Amino acid sequence: MKRIYVIEDLCNGCRLCQTFCSSLKDGVFSEEARIKVIKIPGEERDIPIVDCNGRCLNPVFGDKTPTCVAVCPTGALIWEEQPQAIEKRLQWESARKTHSLFKIVAPWKWPFPWSQVDSDNENIEEKVGKR
Amino acid sequence: MSARENSVQKILRVDLSSRNTYTEVLPKEWTAKYLGSRGINARLLFNEVPAGTDPFGTDNILYLGTGPMDGLPTGNGRMSVACKGPRGSVAEGSFGGFFGPELRRAGFDYIAIRGKAEKPVYLFIHDGEAEIRDASHLWDLTTDKTDAALRRELADANVQLRYIGPAAENLVHSSVIMGNINNSGGRAGCGEVMGSKKLKAIAVRGTGRIRVADYPGFIEAYQMFRKRLDLATSRDPWTPVWSTYGAPVLARLFTDIGNLMTRNAQEMRWDEEKATRIGSEVYLDKYVTKGKACFGCPWPACQKLYQIPSGKYQGFKGGNYWAGQPVVFGSLIDNDDLDLILVLSGLCNQYGLDVFHVGYTIAWAMECYEKGILTREDTDGLELTFGCQDKDGLIDLVRKIAYKEGFGELLAKGCSEASKIIGHDSERFCLSVKGQELEGIAERNLYMVALGIAVSEVGPDHTRWYPPYPCNPNLMTKEELSSLGIDLDLRLAFQGRNPEEKGKLLRWFTISRAVIESLPGCVFLVRDTLGFDKRPWWQLFQSATGTALEYSEFLRAGERLMNLDRAFHVREGFGRKDDRVPIRMATEDVPFFNYPRITDDVFNHMLDEYYQENGWDLKTSIPSQEKLLELGLDDVAKSLKDISMESER
Ligand code: SF4
Numbered sequence: 071m072k073r074i075y076v077i078e079d080l081c082n083g084c085r086l087c088q089t090f091c092s093s094l095k096d097g098v099f100s101e102e103a104r105i106k107v108i109k110i111p112g113e114e115r116d117i118p119i120v121d122c123n124g125r126c127l128n129p130v131f132g133d134k135t136p137t138c139v140a141v142c143p144t145g146a147l148i149w150e151e152q153p154q155a156i157e158k159r160l161q162w163e164s165a166r167k168t169h170s171l172f173k174i175v176a177p178w179k180w181p182f183p184w185s186q187v188d189s190d191n192e193n194i195e196e197k198v199g200k201r
Numbered sequence: 202m203s204a205r206e207n208s209v210q211k212i213l214r215v216d217l218s219s220r221n222t223y224t225e226v227l228p229k230e231w232t233a234k235y236l237g238s239r240g241i242n243a244r245l246l247f248n249e250v251p252a253g254t255d256p257f258g259t260d261n262i263l264y265l266g267t268g269p270m271d272g273l274p275t276g277n278g279r280m281s282v283a284c285k286g287p288r289g290s291v292a293e294g295s296f297g298g299f300f301g302p303e304l305r306r307a308g309f310d311y312i313a314i315r316g317k318a319e320k321p322v323y324l325f326i327h328d329g330e331a332e333i334r335d336a337s338h339l340w341d342l343t344t345d346k347t348d349a350a351l352r353r354e355l356a357d358a359n360v361q362l363r364y365i366g367p368a369a370e371n372l373v374h375s376s377v378i379m380g381n382i383n384n385s386g387g388r389a390g391c392g393e394v395m396g397s398k399k400l401k402a403i404a405v406r407g408t409g410r411i412r413v414a415d416y417p418g419f420i421e422a423y424q425m426f427r428k429r430l431d432l433a434t435s436r437d438p439w440t441p442v443w444s445t446y447g448a449p450v451l452a453r454l455f456t457d458i459g460n461l462m463t464r465n466a467q468e469m470r471w472d473e474e475k476a477t478r479i480g481s482e483v484y485l486d487k488y489v490t491k492g493k494a495c496f497g498c499p500w501p502a503c504q505k506l507y508q509i510p511s512g513k514y515q516g517f518k519g520g521n522y523w524a525g526q527p528v529v530f531g532s533l534i535d536n537d538d539l540d541l542i543l544v545l546s547g548l549c550n551q552y553g554l555d556v557f558h559v560g561y562t563i564a565w566a567m568e569c570y571e572k573g574i575l576t577r578e579d580t581d582g583l584e585l586t587f588g589c590q591d592k593d594g595l596i597d598l599v600r601k602i603a604y605k606e607g608f609g610e611l612l613a614k615g616c617s618e619a620s621k622i623i624g625h626d627s628e629r630f631c632l633s634v635k636g637q638e639l640e641g642i643a644e645r646n647l648y649m650v651a652l653g654i655a656v657s658e659v660g661p662d663h664t665r666w667y668p669p670y671p672c673n674p675n676l677m678t679k680e681e682l683s684s685l686g687i688d689l690d691l692r693l694a695f696q697g698r699n700p701e702e703k704g705k706l707l708r709w710f711t712i713s714r715a716v717i718e719s720l721p722g723c724v725f726l727v728r729d730t731l732g733f734d735k736r737p738w739w740q741l742f743q744s745a746t747g748t749a750l751e752y753s754e755f756l757r758a759g760e761r762l763m764n765l766d767r768a769f770h771v772r773e774g775f776g777r778k779d780d781r782v783p784i785r786m787a788t789e790d791v792p793f794f795n796y797p798r799i800t801d802d803v804f805n806h807m808l809d810e811y812y813q814e815n816g817w818d819l820k821t822s823i824p825s826q827e828k829l830l831e832l833g834l835d836d837v838a839k840s841l842k843d844i845s846m847e848s849e850r
């Protein structure tokens with residue numbers, strides 16, 4: 071079953087996910103949503119906490135992608151079955167070791183070619199250690 | 202809490218002298234006429250702060266304005282801050298972050314602060330309530346410490362803050378208001394005015410809800426908007442670059458084409474290796490620890506947090522290395538040490554100093570030193586050379602500027618005032634307009650920039666007509682443009698050193714950016730066709746507020762704002778004589794590239810075209826009675842009717 075997985079380090083704190091989610095029921099924007107981005111006082115972190123099965127009442131982009139995942143600009147949210155989610159996660163782990171751009175955006179969000187895309191996970195163990 | 206309707210805009214009035222606060226509802230028709238944020242701030246300022254008001258007196262009012270799109274995912278948390286500035290005209294600037302949405306959820310759209318507190322205070326606003334609280338314990342704290350202290354005190358991780366640092370408390374020229382430690386706004390002196398009121402900070406927390414009038418319409422417009430800005434779908438190669446690497450990529454590109462101010466703009470070309478050492482790629486590789494964004498931004502990380510990884514300044518933390526710092530703390534002072542740039546700009550944020558004031562004024566002082574106008578006796582022994590041999594001395598100089606200490610006291614006045622004191626013709630190389638320092642963008646190679654900097658009522662501020670560099674003119678046909686009311690020959694208009702069409706182009710950019718800043722929204726989000734096609738914002742605005750407006754009327758709100766700014770300006774005695782470029786740009790050619798100086802003929806040609814298109818008097822720049830009446834600004838027309846100004850041509 072597909073679920074929403076989170077890459078915390080990619081979250082920039084924009085709250086697009088939370089804000090759109092809050093509006094799905096009645097067109098009213100607030101902080102109250104099934105996904106909440108929390109902060110820890112004194113620390114520069116943004117942490118999305120999801121309490122949802124990913125099946126929006128009314129996804130804003132009209133397809134089957136959950137709203138929060140569709141609006142997330144960095145790729146911090148993943149909507150996949152577990153094996154694909156693992157693959158994506160490893161793709162990011164590998165990409166960020168290869169190119170510093172992927173500290174701030176997921177490789178599947180970057181539209182230009184970049185060197186050594188590791189989509190087939192070759193050499194992945196070298197880069198991220200043994201699974 | 203019940204959901205607030207989005208068409209009603211409310212203002213919280215605060216008088217710090219009498220410690221009174223109360224709430225007012227703004228006239229409903231203002232939403233269609235001025236939209237919100239910067240537009241409504243300008244309207245309030247013109248109405249409530251008459252000519253001749255002392256900028257540091259009790260009658261000056263500091264406005265913080267959100268607007269009907271704030272708190273919605275397209276407002277980007279933008280907010281306008283405005284007052285009468287210390288240099289006599291409008292001071293207005295905008296910042297992003299999260300304060301605006303929080304204020305709206307707390308039930309207010311604007312805050313208007315008049316009077317002066319006897320002792321330092323801060324304002325705490327929470328869900329419809331406002332309290333003036335003692336801030337003696339916060340006074341003199343740097344912005345990072347103020348942020349931490351208030352968060353501890355209010356014990357709520359979601360509270361949003363705006364505060365000033367020691368620079369604004371000490372009324373240092375051009376000090377800014379800060380928030381989120383690294384977001385600044387209001388460089389034309391809004392921080393100074395806040396300091397003069399002894400208002401250290403504003404804290405806000407709101408848990409309210411905002412209802413849009415037409416949700417399906419809003420979502421449809423959002424999809425249109427988003428398509429033009431998403432990395433995958435935007436038809437603009439700058440979208441991915443800008444939204445990740447950011448503007449410091451320009452340093453390296455600009456040195457090749459004569460756009461990089463070097464050694465106080467004595468040259469416009471810097472060593473390419475130096476430019477590479479301080480560029481975005483190095484920054485991202487070695488310094489960036491995390492991407493950041495404002496509320497609801499569709500881009501991954503135009504902001505980033507950094508930490509210096511090694512060396513003498515190891516562990517120094519800050520954020521937001523953007524287009525200005527590589528110039529003002531890089532090429533302008535001939536420094537290719539990125540550690541030093543990040544320490545200097547991080548310290549400016551901590552003291553609440555404006556990086557442009559500090560950078561340009563130090564560069565001016567370095568040129569004085571080079572020419573023997575200033576010596577070590579003047580600089581407290583500091584070897585103030587281009588190339589920055591004495592890094593620690595420079596770092597300490599920033600602190601001295603914030604506290605007006607020793608040599609810092611002179612530089613704290615800004616280069617315009619300082620050059621008047623020092624004399625020796627040093628104002629010839631002070632790079633400022635209307636007493637306000639430049640922002641790092643070349644003028645002699647980009648005539649629209651020269652014109653835009655010259656005419657801005659708040660002093661140099663490229664966000665009023667962003668972007669300074671040509672957008673892709675091929676995305677829309679001439680017919681499409683003209684159906685949107687834009688009759689411009691874009692190819693001609695985008696030719697850097699050709700004065701033709703610059704007035705018209707600047708007029709379009711100024712009006713359309715005024716619209717975005719009044720919704721509010723972020724002016725950086727104008728990639729793809731959004732630079733010229735404002736219909737996505739128009740539909741977002743209509744669906745969010747339920748205000749039906751013709752597209753042309755939507756844009757007219759921007760023209761109204763442009764005229765309100767000019768009206769305030771001329772009412773204070775400013776006019777054509779003040780719309781100029783820095784003396785260096787008008788008297789010196791660009792070496793190596795052979796770009797000529799901006800001659801009087803060229804400049805006057807552009808200025809005439811701009812005034813003419815605007816319906817402003819060619820001799821004085823006073824908006825014509827016809828124009829003001831056409832815009833429905835009858836009261837403004839009346840108050841400008843008897844203004845006389847000597848012919849200035
Ligand atoms: S899937 Fe939809 S309902 Fe669930 S958290 Fe995401 S946006 Fe909210």
Ligand code: SF4
Pocket residue numbers: 080081082083084085086087088107116118138141142143144145146147
């Ligand atoms: S939309 Fe993405 S980046 Fe923005 S807060 Fe949510 S998870 Fe983080």
